[in-house]
């Protein structure tokens with residue numbers, strides 16, 4: 499299964515690239531698309547409605563400003579939608595965060611931190627890992643490596659005392 503990585507504009511790509519890179523590390527294919535809830539609503543709808551037959555198992559959806567994209571995607575699918583609010587305006591992402599997270603009851607968007615693309619990818623891996631033992635093991639290793647890195651950081655600080 500693939501993860502669809504959708505963003506409202508190419509200006510979001512520098513943030514979203516880290517999600518695609520992380521998915522690659524777990525050998526998960528990403529289908530990357532730029533489409534806008536406001537500027538190309540028909541394109542969004544077509545893509546989301548075709549997702550099940552295109553082997554897409556989850557969406558990562560990023561947008562800045564009045565960020566309705568993730569919510570609109572969620573309205574057209576029952577696949578999991580992970581939202582990434584982007585810091586794109588003078589409001590530093592607060593606008594996108596509230597627009598993405600405050601969904602009406604019944605149509606959820608699992609909203610990450612502002613610019614939290616990497617966590618979005620990890621969350622997508624976690625969803626796939628529920629029914630994939632090998633992937634779950636890889637996730638376990640990823641956590642172990644992270645813990646080892648923190649120990650190294652602790653040692654580096656200690657060495658400066």
Ligand code: RP5
Nearest residue numbers: 506507509561562563584586
């Ligand atoms: C949003 O507006 C996009 O997701 C982007 O974060 C922001 C700015 O878009 P551009 O004006 O750079 O196309 O819809």
